[in-house]
Amino acid sequence: MVRFTVLASGSRGNCTVLSGGRTRILVDAGLSCRELFRRMKLAGEEPTTLNAIVITHEHQDHVNGLAVTARKLGIPVYFTEATHRAWMRWLSPRRQMTYAQWIEMIRKQAAERQAEPEAEVGEIDSPDYPGETVVENSVPFTVPAASDPAADPSCDQPPSLKDDPTWLPAIEYFKPGEPFSIGDICLNPFTIPHDAADPVGFVFSSEGVRLGFATDLGYIPPNVREQLRDLDLLLLESNHDLEMLRDGPYPWSVKQRVLSRVGHLSNDAASEFLADDYDGQAAYVILGHLSENNNLPELARVAAERALLGRASLLANRLLLAAQHEPLSTISF
Secondary structure, three states: OEEEEEEEOOOOOOEEEEEEOOEEEEEOOOOOHHHHHHHHHHOOOOHHHOOEEEOOOOOHHHHOOHHHHHHHHOOOEEEOHHHHHHHHHHHOOEEEEOHHHHHHHHHHHHHHHHHOOOOOOOOOOOOOOOOOOOOOOOOOEEEEOOOOHHHOOOOOOOOOOOOOOOOOOOEEEOOOOOOEEEOOEEEEEEEOOOOOOOOEEEEEEEOOEEEEEEOOOOOOOHHHHHHOOOOOEEEEEOOEOHHHHHHOOOOHHHHHHHHOOOOOOEHHHHHHHHHHOOOOOOOEEEEEOOOOOOOOHHHHHHHHHHHOOOOOOOOOOEEEEOOOOOOOOOEEO
């Protein structure tokens, strides 16, 4: 049996559980570990049965509970390499220092190198770090607060959350356009247009069932249209109503980001795809990632229903809306 459960979908957190055969994976971990487990149990899913976590991109509403959840369960996390690096940069602790403090740090490091037995006698100087000019009140800048692992006597022990918030039990990389498998589930990742390091959507396949997953995309390019065919289930973003966004409370810079080709899909854009490019084969169409400030479920539903006019039936194109605050009823095949 294949099971698909959207635990949360929206700007405050995104999580979905997918089961196929003997394999169960979590797609994104945008809720806290505690809330994620609570919602899984509400949906009749046992957290300890998860085999892996798969991440679409590094934005906070998709990774907020990632580290704690993966550690708690001791399961691997699948990223693209660029997404993993971006996530680590976001979590790495950083500290501020002035230019003068930075110069002093460089001098101390040079003195320590001179004091080593193997070091050559003489002054260590580098044209990149001139010592003549020290600006006491320059603008602070940020440097990583990492320490040298070789100097840490506890480096042989697994790092704690305090020592390294990016530590995970296991990490696996995948590449867009290259299918891979986790147990009984085949995953086909594809590139989507969004303002993240390397964002992806997925087509999941198991036991002859195909499920498409495409949220957080500014528009639907040809490669995405091609992927979202011959599906049994389609989860598609319907993020905002254009008029509500334009008249809403967001700063203009944020509105421009959402409206851009690397932002989010509007109700109109989603309905245009469903009317013109969607092949009408899915048993279920789920609208996801609805904005709480710039959309209404009724507006998203009406736009999609208009696009699917004449296609909906008991066996095909049943329209559902994923919510932010409660799980969607599990869909089974």
